[in-house]
Amino acid sequence: MLKQLKYDFSKLVLQKKYQFIIVVVIMSAVFYSALLSKKGLNNIEIVNNGLLTFRPIYWLLCCYMICDVISCDYHYQTLKIIIPCSKSRSSYIVSKVISSASISLLTLLAYLLSTNITSFFLTSDYSCSIQSSSFALLCIGAIVGIFFFESMIALCMIVTESEAATIGMSLGTVIIMLILESIEQISRYLPTMWLSTLPSIAKSKSGPELSVMATFIILSLLLFANTIRVFVKKDLFA
Amino acid sequence: MKKIGSIVEFEVKRMLLSKTTAIYTIIYFVSFIISVIFFKLYGNDGSVLTIGNAQSFPIQHLQASFLFTGIFMAVYVAQIVVEERSDGTIKVLLLRPVSRLAYYISKVLAIFLFSILLTLIMIALSYIVGMLFFGWGDQMVFNSFTSSGMQGVLITLLCGLAFAFTYFTFGLIAMVISMFTNKLLESVIIMGVLLMVGQYFEILPSIKQFTVFHQMLFFHIDIFEKPFAYNITSFLVLSIYCVVFGMVGFSVFRRKDLYV
Numbered sequence: 001m002l003k004q005l006k007y008d009f010s011k012l013v014l015q016k017k018y019q020f021i022i023v024v025v026i027m028s029a030v031f032y033s034a035l036l037s038k039k040g041l042n043n044i045e046i047v048n049n050g051l052l053t054f055r056p057i058y059w060l061l062c063c064y065m066i067c068d069v070i071s072c073d074y075h076y077q078t079l080k081i082i083i084p085c086s087k088s089r090s091s092y093i094v095s096k097v098i099s100s101a102s103i104s105l106l107t108l109l110a111y112l113l114s115t116n117i118t119s120f121f122l123t124s125d126y127s128c129s130i131q132s133s134s135f136a137l138l139c140i141g142a143i144v145g146i147f148f149f150e151s152m153i154a155l156c157m158i159v160t161e162s163e164a165a166t167i168g169m170s171l172g173t174v175i176i177m178l179i180l181e182s183i184e185q186i187s188r189y190l191p192t193m194w195l196s197t198l199p200s201i202a203k204s205k206s207g208p209e210l211s212v213m214a215t216f217i218i219l220s221l222l223l224f225a226n227t228i229r230v231f232v233k234k235d236l237f238a
Numbered sequence: 239m240k241k242i243g244s245i246v247e248f249e250v251k252r253m254l255l256s257k258t259t260a261i262y263t264i265i266y267f268v269s270f271i272i273s274v275i276f277f278k279l280y281g282n283d284g285s286v287l288t289i290g291n292a293q294s295f296p297i298q299h300l301q302a303s304f305l306f307t308g309i310f311m312a313v314y315v316a317q318i319v320v321e322e323r324s325d326g327t328i329k330v331l332l333l334r335p336v337s338r339l340a341y342y343i344s345k346v347l348a349i350f351l352f353s354i355l356l357t358l359i360m361i362a363l364s365y366i367v368g369m370l371f372f373g374w375g376d377q378m379v380f381n382s383f384t385s386s387g388m389q390g391v392l393i394t395l396l397c398g399l400a401f402a403f404t405y406f407t408f409g410l411i412a413m414v415i416s417m418f419t420n421k422l423l424e425s426v427i428i429m430g431v432l433l434m435v436g437q438y439f440e441i442l443p444s445i446k447q448f449t450v451f452h453q454m455l456f457f458h459i460d461i462f463e464k465p466f467a468y469n470i471t472s473f474l475v476l477s478i479y480c481v482v483f484g485m486v487g488f489s490v491f492r493r494k495d496l497y498v
Binding site: 017064067068071075162163164168172173176180183 | 262272314421
């Protein structure tokens with residue numbers, strides 16, 4: 001498992017495209033924060049407004065990065081070479097899920113930190129910078145969403161073995177959720193929203209939202225267990 | 239010409255029988271059901287629908303499927319351009335007496351047919367969902383335009399043709415991008431981000447008519463709402479996009495090293 005993880009992480013570190021994505025995200029965050037600070041918004045307003053604009057693009061990027069990590073061995077047809085090196089097929093899948101979640105979370109952290117730091121210096125409003133507890137909650141909200149998409153993407157990739165079908169399904173699901181976000185009554189129950197609404201949900205200790213979140217976590221776990229079950233029995237020798 | 243016909247025939251079979259098309263159909267169906275639920279719960283304010291009947295359902299939904307159709311188009315184009323290259327199947331085809339021009343034309347035709355197919359899937363599904371939840375209704379209402387019966391269906395199909403043409407143009411842009419990428423995912427995500435960012439051209443009234451994103455959103459509406467001269471300009475803009483990206487795509491493809 002550790003060997004597989006080390007291999008997946010070294011691939012993430014060495015592939016230039018991930019560095020490129022993170023650099024572009026940081027530059028856009030700095031630029032957009034500077035733009036918002038000129039409108040006279042304070043630190044928290046800049047972070048919140050920025051997150052609102054960035055969120056749809058972030059989920060598209062997440063889908064891309066998760067699909068890329070999970071479908072890589074299918075694309076290059078290296079699955080037959082990699083699997084015997086891994087301890088088991090389940091550890092292979094777990095490693096893919098951990099590495100793709102890490103790169104998605106790192107992208108979010110890069111965005112949040114650069115927005116925070118830029119707004120901190122530009123507004124000179126030291127009194128209302130984002131609290132570390134809110135910061136952690138934003139990340140937890142994102143992780144739940146990431147985990148949900150990962151479980152769906154992994155299942156779709158392993159069942160269909162088609163990159164096109166997987167990316168079509170994942171982006172389609174994200175777009176459906178973005179459409180659903182426009183309705184206020186249900187937007188708080190969507191995984192794509194939690195990365196910006198979880199701090200307020202936690203503050204109000206709202207039961208229904210937290211129950212829906214728990215349901216999504218259980219659903220993700222079930223999908224994930226099913227993915228492992230299908231993958232373990234899959235004929236990869238053809 | 240016969241060779242082009244054979245390749246196009248193969249592409250049509252592939253697009254009709256692929257898992258991807260089935261997934262797109264399911265996603266469209268889900269989005270239409272969501273739209274119905276919103277309309278039933280919140281009326282006009284919560285949905286793209288202004289009136290609840292099967293006649294109006296397809297034509298009112300075309301604009302709302304901007305992101306879906308754009309992404310699906312990008313996936314299809316990347317599938318037929320990038321995947322054939324990365325799988326090496328393009329070599330098998332080009333080793334036969336098929337010129338690169340014939341191969342390229344067949345791909346362009348396949349993109350055109352796919353844009354028509356997606357539009358037809360959407361229209362057919364919308365009619366089914368509309369009939370299931372609302373019934374046929376008295377008249378087709380589309381912005382300030384009203385019609386009914388067979389005339390309404392023909393107008394919906396005409397609108398769909400205009401819609402398909404704009405997505406074909408977008409498909410040709412995706413084709414050029416696909417020429418430079420080695421993975422399907424890369425091409426799709428570039429086009430996805432372009433779609434998201436492209437919507438911001440709407441805040442620039444002086445240039446928005448000349449962007450493909452504006453045409454994807456409004457061309458099928460403008461043909462009923464705007465003056466003839468405006469629509470001719472829009473049509474010319476789209477045609478220029480097609481010619482330019484079609485030629486750039488071929489120029490890149492002609493020089494592309496496919497032998498690795």
